[in-house]
Amino acid sequence: MVAWIKCQVGKDMNEHSTLFLVSDRTGITVGSLVRTLLTQFDQAPVQRVVRPFCDDVDKIARVVAEIDLAAEVDGRPPLVCSSLADLDLRARLKRSCGRVFDIFDLFLPALSEVLHQPSIEHVGLAHGITDFKNYDQRVDVVNFALAYDDGTRLRGLDDAELILIGVSRSGKTPTCLYLAMQYKVKAANFPLTEDDFLEGRLPRPLRAHIERLYGLIISPERLHQLREERCPGSTYASLPQCRRELSAAKAIYRAERIPFIDSTNLSIEELAIEIMQQVGMERLW
């Protein structure tokens, strides 16, 4: 009986409850946190409202009005997850009908105790520009990844910290861009092609950079599926061709002792972080 009631309540929550994400900056942190936490519940509120850059009294007042309206429509208090550094804004948000969880409220007291310091209440810049030089480096690194995408350029490859190699559609480009954008890794990528497989060797331009190479592998079935989307019915996309290229690529990695990873079940984020961890790049912060 109790289980049945719980289930009904859960269902209600799912169908009629609204989740608000409120931040004084981008909301990336609180969004990421809530997404992670909600993976731990079978039923999560489906209606989601994200309100970034709520950094003054007027904007908070507007969000409070939205929360109160949602409470009326839903017939229950919305869940509100927030990241507001200013104490006054936080207090105002709490006057809404929502059940407010603020990440600063929840964490700062404990962190303050461990760090033996009071917390200051200024708007955080976790995802803002704190330093132009740093920012410019980031943009430069993204431009590097673009310039050295898919073996388009050879001169200057010496500057790459990492060179991803693999067959077409194994995930090189998005991984390089992500590494550049998020972790400022100067990453180039280079395709392995039919000619390399015939020779059974690394492409010549890569031989001087062997210690910076990292290989990608993917399952033949998944590669076939990805290539079919691009060139349906082609030899390029056929399963036997995918199998042949992948086993030739793997043979090269093994012969040259190049570390490699299977991208089949990994997201761009997971691939990037696994690779950095495996090559010992202390860039994760």
Place this chain on the structure above:
Amino acid sequence: MVAWIKCQVGKDMNEHSTLFLVSDRTGITVGSLVRTLLTQFDQAPVQRVVRPFCDDVDKIARVVAEIDLAAEVDGRPPLVCSSLADLDLRARLKRSCGRVFDIFDLFLPALSEVLHQPSIEHVGLAHGITDFKNYDQRVDVVNFALAYDDGTRLRGLDDAELILIGVSRSGKTPTCLYLAMQYKVKAANFPLTEDDFLEGRLPRPLRAHIERLYGLIISPERLHQLREERCPGSTYASLPQCRRELSAAKAIYRAERIPFIDSTNLSIEELAIEIMQQVGMERLW
């Protein structure tokens, strides 16, 4: 006296304390959270150790050994922020000498109460592949942003949800890539050049897409600095040229009623989120 002691302790903490970030997946969520929280302290631990993918007993045991070693070297317990869905792994981490804060521990009980549901303890996939179709769309959108970078292609521009325009080096490319990578926004970008300014009109290929255009502006001084890095001493980089181009671009935006934003003090994340918010893209989750 009390203030002085606090300050000394704070200083010590900064100099000798280690911060561990431990996750069973990428650690992106807990990293982002801790970065945000530490913006609220003047002194934060400088020594940071990130350990992603700690998803079994052996890996946790290795991290526990590292934490205990750091405690010995530092002469004080490291701060450990973790995101471990498995209760047993969490319990093992807490047996270390570190002061452990786990995001699930801290948030789940309260969230569970509001959601009227017990939490399940399985490894979260906030940054993993939950669905191949979704993942493929993301990669396709990144490829779209690459194909439609800097006005390189006109045919197919109809498919863009958003077209960023602006003078060279105003931030179009990284913003488009970020929008694609993080929010699956099909974003193209198109440069405004001398010819457009002479005509005082939008480039012809853009006129059919006016409702999807969004302009970037930047301060002349910052643009000058960015261009100087690329082409030192050139007319292109000179301050008068930057001023002239920017005021011509702004005149076009105003004449055509194209919304625009000043990118000078905004990070890629902030720019992307501001633009999505202003055009009403409900993609922030």
